Amino acid sequence: GDRMLIANATGCSSIYGGNLPTTPYTVNRDGRGPAWSNSLFEDNAEFGLGMRLAADQLMAHAQTLVKEMAGEIGSDLATALIDAEQREEAGIRAQRQRVATLLEKLKGATQPRARELAVLAEWLIRRSVWIIGGDGWAYDIGYGGLDHVLALPYDVNVLVLDTEVYSNTGGQTSKATPIGAVAKFSAGGKATAKKDLAKLASDYGHVYVSTVAYGAKDTQTLRVFHEAESFDGPSLIVAYSPCIAHGVDMLYNLRQQDAAVKSGHWPLFRFDPRRLEAGDNPFKLDSAAPSRPIREFMESETRFAMLTRSHPETAERLMAEAQKEADRRYQGYLERARHSGVVTPDSDPGRNPE
Structure with a gap:
């Protein structure tokens, strides 16, 4: 949950998931927790796919900056950040430590690339995208979009509350x-x-x-x-x-x-x-x-x-x-x-x- 992006279809789950002032979501001791959002009823699968594509694009851009700054931050750290295995929690924790080290090295940096990398560094940690909704969305009104997303190779997780x-x-x-x-x-x-x-x-x-x-x-x-969650591809x-x-x-x-x-x-x-x-x-x-x-x-x-x-x-x-x-x-x-x-x-x- 500390790196989770949630696309929630309108329905019961969006009511108890986004009806303030109460919320079922929280943060851990480090202040990290899920990022939740609700678009429409009929396009939730596409909405969640957009989250995945955006997260991947931000990670790719951050990795490009890491490569460009390998001389300043150290080639070993740069290689480890880019090649990190992040399918299991142990790998995620190790990557968090590397990102923390990177941010320490970037402290006080004034050059534009370094400042941009400091902003994007957290995106070097793999995000877990979850597309959540009920059967009215998944089986009926949003089925065309869901089928389209599942037919693609992207790493999204779909939870249908049937x-x-x-x-x-x-x-x-x-x-x-x-x-x-x-x-x-x-x-x-x-x-x-x-x-x-x-x-x-x-x-x-x-x-x-x-x-x-x-x-x-x-x-x-x-x-x-x-x-x-550990599967590198679409899951339902x-x-x-x-x-x-x-x-x-x-x-x-x-x-x-x-x-x-x-x-x-x-x-x-x-x-x-x-x-x-x-x-x-x-x-x-x-x-x-x-x-x-x-x-x-x-x-x-x-x-x-x-x-x-x-x-x-x-x-x-x-x-x-x-x-x-x-x-x-x-x-x-x-x-x-x-x-x-x-x-x-x-x-x-x-x-x-x-």
Whole structure:
């Protein structure tokens, strides 16, 4: 977070993320913290890409100045600043020390290049760009921009907080809304399946992709964020996000996440292109085969259960379709995981205690 640039799509996350005087973001003892900004709803992916390009351009310019001033600051320091490995936190800390040394050497300098480098020196530290938004943005209105950004090779991280509905505007159906759910514009129950955004992104082959539900597997969630941040390229994390629009007591948020995974409503997987370099299957399935019928999960949430009261026959039909869809999706994931014999549904990264 001390070098994080956040592009936040308008939605629930921008309300609790940017509604002063309170903020979920803070600074560390050195006064460093995330830089947060909100543009529009429909262009958040492009907005975040602009942050990445700007940060890269500033770093490149700072590196050029370092090369030009190698004689004044020392060739060893100049080489270390330019060639620094910054994919892990240890490398970031080492680069911070080098930048501090550089700034000490530039103190009192009067020549224009030295003064400019002193201003830009902090940009020699790699920035972590995060593009954050909900499913209404990622699956629907901003999908074209998101797809464009993921198709490019730039180092951006995308976090989709998937509530499976347009939460901030009152609970309208999105393409993330699952079959059988009641929402505005699908009062009779959504008749079609949820778009599989994570699978679509993984089909590119060069994008790090994962689905997470920290209430089901918290250590898998932590591992995913670490892997996504360290990946040199675009990454996409789709996070299951229970919402009041689901018609559940949010006191039981973690329990609902666990139920979503165990019923097959929300399978967990990781797709890491780096495994291809080692000749391994990039796809790893992190959740076990569904251990309970999806009906049990659906009946625990008002968004599904209310249809059993208003249109019981339709509810029965859509629940049966939901079970078929969950089975089909899990089997498809299982086939991808078995492609090179990599099947890890019950192995680490950790399953939460029962």
